[in-house]
Amino acid sequence: MDSARYRELFLTEARDHLVSINQSLIALEQSPPSTVRGGESVNELFRAVHTVKGMSAVMGYDSVAALSHAMESLLARVRAGEQPLEPAHLGLLFDAADALESAIETSSVQADAGPASALDVTSLVDRLQGRSGSASSATPLSTLPTVRRRPPPGSGGVVVSVSLEPGTILPGARAQLVVARARTLGAVLGASPDEVALLADDFDGQLALRVATEADDATIARTIQGAGSVATVAIARDPDRSDACENAPDAASDPSSTRLADLPPGADRSLLADASERFEAAWGNEVLKAPLQRYVRIDLRRLDHLMSLVGELMIVRGSLAQRASAHADPMLDDVVTEASRLVGALQDGVLGARMVPVWQVFDRFPRVVRDAARTLGKDVEFVVEGREIELDRSLLEQVADPLVHLLRNAVDHGIEPPAARVASGKPPTGRLTLSASRERSAVVIRVADDGRGVDRDRVLRTAQAQGVVDAEREALDDDEILRVISRAGFSTADRVTDLSGRGVGIDAVLSRIRALGGTVELRTGPGTGTSFSLRLPVTLAVIPALMARVGDEAYALPLTHVTETLQLTRGLVRTVRGRDVIVIRGEVLPLLHLRDVVGCARGDAATSHVVLLRVADRTAGLVVDQLLGREEIVVKPFDAVRGAATCFNGATIQGDGSAALILEVSSLL
Amino acid sequence: MSHTVLICDDAIFMRTMLSDILQQAGFDVVGEAETGAQAVNKYRDLRPDLVTMDIVMPDMGGIDAVREITRDDPTAKVLMCSAMGQQALVVEAIQAGAKDFVVKPFQPSRVLEAVQRVLG
Numbered sequence: 001m002d003s004a005r006y007r008e009l010f011l012t013e014a015r016d017h018l019v020s021i022n023q024s025l026i027a028l029e030q031s032p033p034s035t036v037r038g039g040e041s042v043n044e045l046f047r048a049v050h051t052v053k054g055m056s057a058v059m060g061y062d063s064v065a066a067l068s069h070a071m072e073s074l075l076a077r078v079r080a081g082e083q084p085l086e087p088a089h090l091g092l093l094f095d096a097a098d099a100l101e102s103a104i105e106t107s108s109v110q111a112d113a114g115p116a117s118a119l120d121v122t123s124l125v126d127r128l129q130g131r132s133g134s135a136s137s138a139t140p141l142s143t144l145p146t147v148r149r150r151p152p153p154g155s156g157g158v159v160v161s162v163s164l165e166p167g168t169i170l171p172g173a174r175a176q177l178v179v180a181r182a183r184t185l186g187a188v189l190g191a192s193p194d195e196v197a198l199l200a201d202d203f204d205g206q207l208a209l210r211v212a213t214e215a216d217d218a219t220i221a222r223t224i225q226g227a228g229s230v231a232t233v234a235i236a237r238d239p240d241r242s243d244a245c246e247n248a249p250d251a252a253s254d255p256s257s258t259r260l261a262d263l264p265p266g267a268d269r270s271l272l273a274d275a276s277e278r279f280e281a282a283w284g285n286e287v288l289k290a291p292l293q294r295y296v297r298i299d300l301r302r303l304d305h306l307m308s309l310v311g312e313l314m315i316v317r318g319s320l321a322q323r324a325s326a327h328a329d330p331m332l333d334d335v336v337t338e339a340s341r342l343v344g345a346l347q348d349g350v351l352g353a354r355m356v357p358v359w360q361v362f363d364r365f366p367r368v369v370r371d372a373a374r375t376l377g378k379d380v381e382f383v384v385e386g387r388e389i390e391l392d393r394s395l396l397e398q399v400a401d402p403l404v405h406l407l408r409n410a411v412d413h414g415i416e417p418p419a420a421r422v423a424s425g426k427p428p429t430g431r432l433t434l435s436a437s438r439e440r441s442a443v444v445i446r447v448a449d450d451g452r453g454v455d456r457d458r459v460l461r462t463a464q465a466q467g468v469v470d471a472e473r474e475a476l477d478d479d480e481i482l483r484v485i486s487r488a489g490f491s492t493a494d495r496v497t498d499l500s501g502r503g504v505g506i507d508a509v510l511s512r513i514r515a516l517g518g519t520v521e522l523r524t525g526p527g528t529g530t531s532f533s534l535r536l537p538v539t540l541a542v543i544p545a546l547m548a549r550v551g552d553e554a555y556a557l558p559l560t561h562v563t564e565t566l567q568l569t570r571g572l573v574r575t576v577r578g579r580d581v582i583v584i585r586g587e588v589l590p591l592l593h594l595r596d597v598v599g600c601a602r603g604d605a606a607t608s609h610v611v612l613l614r615v616a617d618r619t620a621g622l623v624v625d626q627l628l629g630r631e632e633i634v635v636k637p638f639d640a641v642r643g644a645a646t647c648f649n650g651a652t653i654q655g656d657g658s659a660a661l662i663l664e665v666s667s668l669l
Numbered sequence: 670m671s672h673t674v675l676i677c678d679d680a681i682f683m684r685t686m687l688s689d690i691l692q693q694a695g696f697d698v699v700g701e702a703e704t705g706a707q708a709v710n711k712y713r714d715l716r717p718d719l720v721t722m723d724i725v726m727p728d729m730g731g732i733d734a735v736r737e738i739t740r741d742d743p744t745a746k747v748l749m750c751s752a753m754g755q756q757a758l759v760v761e762a763i764q765a766g767a768k769d770f771v772v773k774p775f776q777p778s779r780v781l782e783a784v785q786r787v788l789g
Contacts, residue, residue: 009682047679050725054752055682057774069753169772170751173759177770180763199757228769228786297681 010059014104017048021097022367024048025090029370033078033085042085045093046075052100061107063121064100070128071096092127099124157189157212160220161234164205168229172199175207177227185223186213300393303354310343310350311634315653317343318631322656351392355538358436358445359387361400368404369432372411379418379429380411386436391443395536398516399445402509406447406532407432409505414451414530424527426450441560442518443538448531454524459484479617482522486510514666515649517543517558517635519616543635545652547628547660548611550594554660555624556633556652557611561665563619564612565627572610582610582621590620592668597647615666622668635662672788673699675715677708677731678723678750683773687721687750690777691784705729709737712745719788720747722767724758732762739766746787750775 024045031038049071056064071093077083103121162178164171175198182188190210197203213220221233317340324336362384373380391399415421415430422428431450436443460476463469463484469476476484486507509532513520518536537543537560544559564584566572572582573591580591589612595602610621633652649664674696678684688698700715702708706729712720720738724731731749738745749762749770759770768787771780 006682006686009685013680013682044727047725047727050752051680054773055680057752058683058686060774169753170756170759170770172756173763173770176760176763177768180768195760199760226786226789228783 006059010055011104013055014052014064017052018097018101018104019363020048021045021052021100023363025094025097026366026370028085028090042075042079046072046079049075052104056104056107059107061103064103064107066125067096067100067103067121067128070125071100074128092124096124096128155210157186157210158220159208159210159236160224161208161232161236162206162224162230163232165229165231166205168205171205171229172203174227174229175203175205178207178224178230179209181223181227182209182211185215185220186211188212298353303350303393306350307354310347311636313343314347314632314634318654319656354393355390356393356396357388357390358396358443359384361396361403362387362434362436364400365403365407365434369407369411372408376412377417378411378415380415381429381431383431383433384435385433389436389438389443391436391536391538395516398512399534399536402512402534403434403445403447405505405509407434410447410449410451410530414449414453416452438538439535441538442535445534445536446531447534448529450529453526453528453530454481454485454522456481456524456526478522478524481524482506482510482520486520514664517649517664519666521616543633545631545633545662546611547631547633547654548594548609548624549626549628550598550624551600553598554628554654554658555594555598556631556660556662557613557622558662558665559630561613561615562611563614566610566612568608568610568623584612584621591623592620593623595623595625597663597668613665613669615669618669620669633660633662671695671697672718673697673715675700675702675708675711675717675720677702677705677711677721677726677734679703679726680723683723683750686775687780690775690780691721694777694781694784696784705731705734708734709741712738713741716742718746719784720745721750722747722762723750724755724762725752732758732765735762735767736765748783748787 024041027041028038028045031041033039033042049068053065053068053072056062056068074083074089074093078085078089099121160182162175164174164178168174176195179188179191179195188209188211192208193200193203198207211220215223217235220235224230224233320336321340324332365384366382369380369382372378410432411430415432416424416426418428421430433446433448435446435448437446438444456476459481460469460473463476464471464473468484468487469480486509510520513534513536516536518534521533521535522530523533524530545556546559546562546565548555548557566584572584574581574583574588576588580593581588582591583589591610593602594600608623608625609627610623611627612619612621635650636652647664647667648661650662651659652662654660674691676684676687676691676698678687684701688701692698696719699717700711702711704726708720708722708726708731709729722731722735726734735747735749738747743766745766747767749759749767750773751759751762751770752773759767762770769783771783
């Protein structure tokens with residue numbers, strides 16, 4: 001068995017199922033199993049746990065298998081209505097789900113987790129089983145059969161006595177197959193034990209059938225053996241009817257024999273009416289979760305490979321266009337134009353294939369919010385909007401951690417305890433909303449709470465104490481507050497809570513979002529709440545940019561931040577308090593020189609250009625030597641050398657094969 | 670000519686494993702299904718010599734799928750794949766028309782033995 005390959009498949013699937021398990025558990029907290037929604041949740045939960053059990057058993061991850069098996073047993077009883085689902089059970093299942101997650105993650109790293117965690121699993125398993133009564137039914141046969149069944153009552157036909165092999169798994173089911181095989185020979189007039197007793201825990205693997213058949217012994221034996229796991233087949237033919245009647249035990253006194261005549265295969269359900277009805281009730285009410293769609297599961301690496309190829313193709317397209325224009329051949333131009341068009345369409349297609357709906361990550365969050373609220377004693381209603389909005393897959397993964405931080409932050413610092421909320425005239429349950437929406441070429445993800453808002457005074461005073469803000473300032477606006485609280489090391493928290501850390505969080509969120517080419521906006525009001533809006537490019541990989549030259553090097557300026565370009569004339573430049581500024585239509589803007597940014601000596605070029613860059617509400621001018629035109633560039637990530645300028649967040653290969661660094665504009669402004 | 674097989678299980682993990690076992694033994698895996706409904710449709714289209722069917726699947730479970738498949742084609746040969754501790758479900762599957770069963774975790778030898786029994 002190719003363990004590495006199966007391990008990855010196992011992990012991917014198991015993780016998906018864990019999300020589903022958590023979702024179902026949360027749904028069950030709100031709707032008990034007796035409701036339609038609760039009933040569906042129990043079914044979904046059962047299925048997910050069942051599948052994890054099967055897969056982990058195959059992989060040999062024993063603790064995962066044992067734990068999921070114990071969860072499944074409990075759920076089976078709940079599903080069958082034999083047991084109510086009390087809050088204590090639900091809590092136990094939540095704990096078990098967490099343990100399952102750790103067991104899955106650690107098992108797939110080492111070949112099953114070591115003895116220490118196996119112990120943890122055992123105690124959970126015990127508690128799960130303690131709640132659900134006996135462990136699984138249908139234990140395999142252990143000893144050699146010694147007792148022979150009495151022949152079934154009735155008369156006529158051939159008595160076929162069968163014993164199953166010791167160690168037969170699911171002996172009742174195997175015996176069922178024996179009966180089915182016997183039916184192919186002729187009518188089964190009687191069976192001992194009857195079909196219900198076959199499923200009991202104490203079925204010993206011995207059964208006797210009375211079959212009306214003309215077949216010879218060898219054929220009968222061979223047919224019965226075909227059921228599998230059959231150790232012996234003994235055939236007895238009644239000498240004559242009178243003997244049989246005398247010697248047969250009284251049917252009424254042998255409760256385990258059936259009085260029924262043969263049943264044709266289709267009508268068996270009446271024998272197991274109880275079990276059938278239960279399962280019909282369980283399975284018959286299943287509702288389609290999502291409309292049937294044509295989805296294909298792809299190894300992500302194949303997609304990444306395609307993306308790479310498309311990126312290279314785009315670069316080649318650029319080269320082709322350059323060379324074609326040097327030839328002045330109209331036919332060539334036509335072909336190149338057509339090729340460019342096709343490459344563009346291919347790019348769109350591959351980029352589209354990388355888009356995934358945000359719910360793939362958002363669905364992990366209800367559990368995060370629930371746990372945070374419980375730990376902190378807050379009452380939170382968590383609402384998710386825009387689940388179907390799509391985002392590039394790797395962008396979405398990258399944004400997950402920042403979102404978790406913002407959500408926990410909102411529960412911790414934003415939403416007040418129920419008593420405090422009521423005291424200020426709010427409902428005791430706080431509302432936390434996570435929403436995703438499209439705005440032209442960006443996706444906006446917003447985390448908003450209706451809590452107490454950021455304490456503006458406190459932020460102002462702390463900032464002044466740290467020397468970050470002038471002592472004369474009396475108030476900060478929202479953008480300034482964000483800038484202040486996102487400075488590394490800033491924190492007004494006087495107690496460290498486990499969840500949000502000590503001022504480490506917001507700056508990490510900001511730098512992550514910026515690295516992805518996005519922006520963060522804060523809006524907050526005293527007593528009304530706080531919202532963080534993350535604006536992200538829809539796709540990471542290709543962006544429109546303005547290329548500019550400084551010295552010998554070309555640089556890329558993301559077009560989303562470019563508002564205007566002008567030729568720089570001396571009259572435009574002023575100096576205010578020792579800093580260069582530029583005056584445009586009466587507005588004074590800070591002026592930066594790209595040469596300074598990249599460490600080039602300032603030249604004395606006759607002409608240069610200014611690019612006006614804008615991030616959120618801040619605008620500045622950037623002086624460059626020459627503008628090289630607008631291009632769609634393929635963003636290649638790059639690891640900056642330690643100590644290098646932090647104002648670049650990527651690189652691109654140009655048409656001539658040389659590299660150009662991409663400016664991270666928000667770090668400049 | 671090798672026998673054709675349709676593999677039905679909602680876990681790609683299990684389908685891959687079974688597919689490998691069967692292909693290495695010379696069987697021709699002609700299709701896969703993730704739900705009972707898909708299984709019924711694919712059976713109709715492919716008419717495989719053998720079907721392996723997981724019991725627990727969304728959108729029509731394995732038992733209902735076996736029932737429908739067998740109703741349309743009484744000669745259908747379905748092998749149920751069950752996890753441990755599901756005896757009553759396996760029995761119901763047999764009554765719905767399954768010809769044999771194997772229990773997870775699979776041992777390739779057991780799977781192939783069961784397949785041989787089913788194919789006859």
